[in-house]
Amino acid sequence: MMRLPRFHYFAPRELGEAVQVLAGEEDAMVIAGGTDLLPNMKRRQQTPRTLIGLRNIDALKRLRNGPDFxxxxxxxxxxxVEDEKIKSDYRGLWQAAAQVATPHLRNMGTLGGNICLDTRCNYYDQNYEWRKAIDFCMKKDGEICWVSTGSKKCLATSSTDTAPALISLGAKVKLVSANEERTLALKDLYQDDGIHYLKRRKGEILTEVMLPDSSGLRSTYWKLRRRGSFDFPVLAVAAAIEFDERDNIKDARVALGAxxxxxxxxxxxxxxxxxxxxxxxxxxGAAALCAKAAKPVKNTDFAPHWRKRVLSRIATYALQELRGDDMRETRKKIARQYL
Ligand SMILES: Cc1cc2nc3c(=O)[nH]c(=O)nc-3n(C[C@H](O)[C@H](O)[C@H](O)COP(=O)(O)OP(=O)(O)OC[C@H]3O[C@@H](n4cnc5c(N)ncnc54)[C@H](O)[C@@H]3O)c2cc1C
Ligand code: SF4
Structure with missing residues (x-):
């Protein structure tokens, strides 16, 4: 049995208290649902000495309608998944959230935790003894990348389902620390580095996600995974398109995951x-460009060249759905559910 390492636990009720504790502790992390962080701690991939629980902070649990949602x-x-406005107006986000993990994990897992989800890799997502046996890699405790031994940076894969959907919808996020508060486009929170994948500054907590008005927007999220019941994505396509009255595209945003x-x-x-x-x-043409933009590497399920090829098929399905084609049977085949 894998046990958690020892840690101090704080459970503040106010955001102000949480950011103060985070600023004052040298080796602290925040924990929301814990569905990603606790398994990582058991595998000694992340070993904070202090955890700051966010679950008692009611201000972080609100959904608000306004100029932004x-x-x-x-x-x-x-x-x-249960919110009717998200289901009807931000369909891509709803489809993404509905395909994360299992019902039990979705009951615990939060949007903030999903956005900040650790990157994944077959060599890293193993227990401590396994990693020690082959020698650690640069993401934790080691110096080399086992996926590409010549690589200077970690190539672990972004595996969050909601982030591509939110990015295609034009989401912004608010980050709050003890000293400042800032808002940025969600796409700018990420960077292409498997270790430092977030541009989150020390002491910052992600507090809110803002979605622009969805009038005239159609959105979708398609994900491929090995197990149909539940699994992380091995590739994903999120798209949001605004059409004019003649069905010409006024604005389009496509984002790829995994x-x-x-x-x-x-x-x-x-x-x-x-x-x-x-x-x-x-x-x-658009699907071919999607496949060209993808950079899969050999650290997750399925061969990279196959994932790249299949990506154009999944992108085709996404765009056909936004055109208004009936994709229910294709969805059922790929996602094992109607979405
Ligand atoms: C079996 C299994 C299957 C899974 N399948 C999927 C899947 O298909 N798709 C998928 O996307 N995920 C999957 N997950 C991962 C996870 O369950 C979800 O991503 C979940 O949404 C994480 O949210 P959480 O609240 O539990 O995050 P936590 O575990 O609490 O935190 C995750 C990370 O985010 C940070 N964090 C959390 N909240 C904040 C905040 N407000 N501000 C700053 N940092 C924060 C934490 O410090 C930590 O680094 C799976 C997990 C398991 C165990
Ligand atoms: S991509 Fe390389 S450095 Fe990153 S987790 Fe995998 S093996 Fe480690």
Whole structure:
């Protein structure tokens, strides 16, 4: 049995108290649902001496309607899936949240934890003894990357389901520390580095996610995973498109998940789609550009070249769904559920 290491635990009721404790502790991390962090601690991948629990902070659990639709970082994935506005207006986010893990994990797991989810790699997601036996890697305790021994940086994969969906919807996030508060586009929170995958500053807590008005926007999220019941994505396509009254594309945002150390914003696809209608040829062209942007490496399920090839098929399904095609049976085949 893998046991947790010893740690101090704080359970503040106010955000102000949480950021003060975080600022004052040398080796501290925040914990929300704990569904990612606690297994990592058991495997000694993350070993904070202090944990600051966010579950008692009611201010982080609110959903608010206003000029932006605001979701507290402590809102659970189950609450997201049960929210009617998210289901109807931010469909891509709803589809992403509904495919994270299992119902039990979604009851505990939060949106903030999903956004800040640790990157994944077959050589890293193992217990301490396994990693010690082959020698540790640079993400924790070692110096080499076993995926690419010549690489100077860790190539672990961004595996969050909600981040690509949120990025395609144009989400912003608010980060609060003891000294300051800042808001940035979610896409700018990430960077292409498997160890330092977040540009979160020391002492910052992600408090809110802001989604712009969804009028006229159609969105979708498609994910491929090995197990149909539950699994992390091995590739994912999120797309949000605004059409004019003639079904020409006014604005398009496509983001890819699980094919790099950060969610990839497909700028070339977005430019390519501007002003066009979603004909079969246009969809084929956009899907090919998506596959070109993906950079899968050999550290997760399935061979990288196969993931890249299949990505264009998944992107095709996503765009066909946004065009209004009936994709329910294809969905059922891939996601094992109607979404
Ligand atoms: C069997 C299994 C299957 C899973 N499948 C999937 C899957 O298919 N897709 C998927 O995306 N995830 C999956 N997960 C991972 C996890 O369950 C979810 O990502 C979940 O949403 C994480 O949220 P949490 O609140 O539990 O995060 P936690 O474990 O509490 O935290 C995760 C990380 O985020 C940081 N953090 C949390 N909240 C904040 C905040 N407000 N501000 C700053 N940092 C914060 C923590 O310090 C930690 O580093 C799976 C996990 C398991 C065990
Ligand atoms: S990509 Fe390389 S450095 Fe990163 S976790 Fe995997 S083996 Fe370790």
């Amino acid at each position: 605001t979701i507290g970082s402590g809102v659970t994935l189950t609450s997201l 094919v790099s150390s950060q969610p990839i914003v497909c700028a070339t696809v977005n430019e390519f789609l501007q002003g066009k209608r979603l004909t079969d040829e246009v969809i084929e």
